Amino acid sequence: MNPLFEKIPQRDSTCEVIINQFTKMIKKGDLEIGDKIPPERNLAEQFGVGRSTIREAIKSMTSMGLLEARLGEGTFVRRVDSDDIKQQLQWSLYLDPVPFNELVELRKILEIKTIKKAALNRTEKEIVALEFWIDAMRKDNKAQRNKKNDLMFHMTIAKASNNKMIYNLLDLIRMSLEEWFENVLEDPMNVENSIHEHELILEAIIKQDIDQAVKFMESHLELGEQRLFQRIELRKED
Amino acid sequence: MNPLFEKIPQRDSTCEVIINQFTKMIKKGDLEIGDKIPPERNLAEQFGVGRSTIREAIKSMTSMGLLEARLGEGTFVRRVDSDDIKQQLQWSLYLDPVPFNELVELRKILEIKTIKKAALNRTEKEIVALEFWIDAMRKDNKAQRNKKNDLMFHMTIAKASNNKMIYNLLDLIRMSLEEWFENVLEDPMNVENSIHEHELILEAIIKQDIDQAVKFMESHLELGEQRLFQRIELRKED
DNA sequence: TCGCGATTAATGGTCAGACCATTAGACATA
DNA sequence: TATGTCTAATGGTCTGACCATTAATCGCGA
Helix, strand or coil, X not given: CCCCCCCCCCCCCHHHHHHHHHHHHHHHCCCCCCCEECCHHHHHHHXXXXXXHHHHXXXXXXXXXXXXXXXCCEEEECCCXXXXXXXXXXXXHHHCCCHHHHHHHHHHHXXXXXXXXXHHHCCHHXXXXXXXXXXXXXXXXXXXXXXXXXXXXXXXXXXXXXXXXXXXXXXHHHHHHHHHCCCCCCCHHHHHHHHHHHHHHHHHHXXXXXXHHHHXXXXXXXXXXXXXXXXXXXXXXX | CCCCCCCCCCCCCHHHHHHHHHHHHHHHCCCCCCCEECCHHHHHHHHCCCHHHHHHHHHHHXXXXXXXXXXXXXXXXXXXXXXXXXXXXXXXXXXXXXXXXXXXXXXXXXXXXXXXXXXHHCCHHHHHHHHHXXXXXXXXXXXXXXXXXXXXXXXXXXXXXXXXXXXXXXHHHHHHHHHHXXXXXXXXXXXXXXXXXXXXXXXXXXXXXXXXXHHHHHHHHHHHHHHHHHHHHHHHHX
């Protein structure tokens, strides 16, 4: 049955309205980072609402990272950094397992793109960096450390792509996924394989052989996924 | 100078403590998605704090997307979806705008990916939808309308990719890009070309010819970019 | 005049109690 | 049984009060 009537749009709560006004002002630049906003009592009067409503609006914006309330001082417009967003994303993923596959897929797309660009534009400096991280993988036996080396290798490539948006996205995805397997330690048996995969990728980058680089990166990601799922399955059986 | 003394850890505000308790419960699984949490008055009594404190804690968690308050019903643990993630990313774009060309690049990557998946998995329903939008392009002469038809065509493809995260990202990019050229209207002279490009893409999708679909999409995006730059240049000269 | 401790005012944090608006469910009526 | 009504529960808002912290001010003594 087709709906005969349109839904009546819910009117925003007072709190929402206030939040909107603030966000608009921040967007427009009327409020800049570091600016102090009027005290709550003052705002309550200006908006013609109760102080508690103002407080809830502020609370909402504080928890989004937009504002920062300093007791005894006042409330200030805050620089939202990517950590805030990452933290929120982690929460999202905690509650909803669905996007997991989507994130993995998106990650793959972006990694492939970055490897292409990296292979094309790689500089001597980047090659040295990548070699450094592979070297570190060999030296560090601790799984925790190796995780970091692995990460740095990939992020170095991402950085070489010269697209900050993509870099940030990959960083976000990584952090989100990490939460997922925080307790899944890398199997030492697989470390050697993993290192070798990285070496292949690096070789292709050095040779600027884009097709090979993509191929190796693809297989590396696939294998990594497989290893991960194996571990997760194993853990489930415990 | 190294700090001689450790910072005295600020004790959490009452509100924070409450939030922590809740987040812990959610992590532990004591609270699951859809669960109803006790009413505010009840919680205030249980925690031995004022209702407003409880409300602020809840407000904070609502704006993080963890909870959802329904007037007259109660407050529930919420299912977070990629819409939330989109919104969070949107915020991050405010504070840290990424260059235009990065967005364009990312868009291209994602569109190519979606066209591949769409060509592979397209259903009859989707084909009909795509035909509908091309048809609409022919009928609507207004540039504004055509912009919408164009958009819908692309978003239909994005939707067919079955990755909501990517869909939302593309939507986000579109919104951001729109801000850049909000006043740049499409040249009617180009409309015919544009429509034809869409038709080629659709044909390839129908034939499930992935390579062709990608090829046409790539060239469509390229041409669109060129047209856009032309208009921007023209405007500059005014 | 300068330095420093004490005082004060401003401000965010919390509390209590009240009323409003909406909702779902119980209730009553035909 | 079906339908409309009423009621209690609940989130949303308002008021006014007090607390804790902070920065600015004041005032005293050197």
